[in-house]
Amino acid sequence: MSRVDSSQAQCSNHPEAPLVEDYKAGDQICSECGLVVGDRVIDIGSEWRTLSNEATGADRCRVGGAENLLLNGSDLTTIIGGGRGTAAFDELGNAKYTSRKTVSSGDRALMNAFDEISQIADRLHLPKTIVDRANSLFKTIHDGKKLRGRSTDAIASACLCIASRQEGVAQTFKEVYYYNGDLMSRFCSHLGLSNTVRNAATAVAKTAEDLGIVTGRSPLSVAAAAIYIVSQASQFKRSQKEIGDVAGVGEETVRQVYRLMYSRAEELFPTDFVFFTPIDKLPVS
Known part of the structure; x- marks a missing residue:
């Protein structure tokens, strides 16, 4: 048994008395009179048990994690460890028991x-x-x-x-x-674009922000529009819808931010960028 916080439950006869929890019975008991204040109490903390393996030196002292009430399944799963004896295998040498962990x-x-x-x-x-x-x-x-x-x-x-x-x-x-990772790297990777396009898009987005062209626009929409304008100038063209789907923004949003960038496109591209399609041939919107 152990003493528990009485802030959530208390004895009606001794409200100031600390409660004692009987883990085996799942009861909360008044330390003064022995009245059972709460029953069927479940300890949702992690279970600790020493299961050290002397042969391998592995110490499997922790069994399971704390319950996460935000998950529909409460994150409670059972994993069956692989057996080592003859009883763990059938006549063909296949394991009789398999580990199954199902998560919705x-x-x-x-x-x-x-x-x-x-x-x-x-x-x-x-x-x-x-x-x-x-x-x-x-x-x-x-x-x-x-x-x-x-x-x-x-x-x-x-x-x-x-x-x-x-x-x-x-x-x-x-x-x-x-701090949510490198947007350009993730988006360009999903779109199958090269590092050259990624680097140019990163430079375009930064310059557009520095010049105040995209003030008030979300980082997502700025990244998407930068990728679009660079892809259109390269040989690896991607549509606004393709980019929007990957970036998680609407096609119209990509179009609006692209228009802002297009109006000053000559100022945005890095000097070493090799144009496959010149700026004056880029889509207007």
């Missing part, structure tokens, strides 16, 4: 988003309270299917930005998304 597509998407939020928060040195709030926000959006088809990275960044503001930490969306 919905939970998989949530887990990926939570990992993304955690990684960005680590880079920004944000506390766990903000991470937990951002995870909860993402869960609400995911379950409501309000932003279906949008980039998970963008939604995760937005949730982290909102959570930061709600917790009183000043954090702009641009700052958060900056």
Whole structure:
């Protein structure tokens, strides 16, 4: 038995008395009179048990992780370890027992988003309270299917930005998304574009921001428009829809930002860029 926090439950006869938890019975008991205050209490923390392997030196001391209530399946899975004795194999030498770990597509998407939020928060040195709030926000959006088809990275960044503001930490969306990895590398990789196009698009986007051409536009739309204008000037052309689908922005959004860049295209391209299609032959919109 161990003493537990009585802030959520208390004895009616001795409200100030600490409670004792009986893990075997799952009861919370008053330390003064022995009254059972709560029963069938489940410990959702991680289970620890020493299962060291003297032969290999491996110490499998941890069994399972803490329950995640934001996941529909609560992230509870069972993994069967491979046997070593003769009873573990059939007459043909095939393993009788296999490890099966099933995760729904919905939970998989949530887990990926939570990992993304955690990684960005680590880079920004944000506390766990903000991470937990951002995870909860993402869960609400995911379950409501309000932003279906949008980039998970963008939604995760937005949730982290909102959570930061709600917790009183000043954090702009641009700052958060900056730490969400290299946009150009990811987008160009998905689009099958070369490093030459990626580098040129990065330079175009940076120059457009420095000149104030795309002020107020999201990093996603700026990256998408930069890739589009560079691809049109190269031999590896991609449509606004193709790029928008990868970047998670609408085709019309790509078109609008592209128009801003097109009006000053001669100022945007790096001097060493080799044009396959000259600027005066680029699409107007």
